[in-house]
Amino acid sequence: MTAGGAVPELDPVIHAQARLRVVAALNTMGGGDEIAFPALKDLLGMTAGNLSVHLTKLEEAGYVQITKTHKGRTPVTYVSLTKRGRVAFDDYTKAIRALLDSAGGTS
Template identity: 65%
Template sequence: MTTMPELDPVIHAQARLRVTASLASLCDGDKITFPRLQELLDMTAGNLSTHLRKLEDAGYVEITKAHQRRTPVTYVELTRQGRRAFEDYTAALRALLNPVNGAAAPTDDSDRSTTP
């Protein structure tokens, strides 16, 4: 009997999953401003900050504070550890959804038999 894969509890919360998935869609090393991420996710600043703190505590995101001219700017990026955790999370989720030896489900009709 095979054991069910564990889902990372830090990423598994819906809001943190949305944050992590959004950051994972950026190229490795790219950053996004806090207000832009907040807008993309349609989250309040306080809610986003709370979830980013959990992800930062786990080492999954890095928060950088800088200035553009005289205006403070906060950048958010997924760390290598965070990207790996997200990849592991999605692999575990796929394994949960398709438990047959981790085999991929057919993606088109050519993989299915048409005989009744």
């Protein structure tokens, strides 16, 4: 049984499976690290288009930073989680745990 009524309180930007996986992966990396777009795509097993859409939403929320640069002549895009994104993910996991605890307490 899930606490369906409380779900809307969760951060809607993160509470979509694809974006949750993106944020969870970026959060596992070190705070000073950035990952190249193709490496992130391979890690998540997403298509470039799908990942791009989700990253745009996360960037709009201020949760990820996208840096476009060049490696030699090749354009490279790096992605990292911002401090705001880290805090949002932390709050999100706390809220999920609280939901789980309350669901367990009422059953």
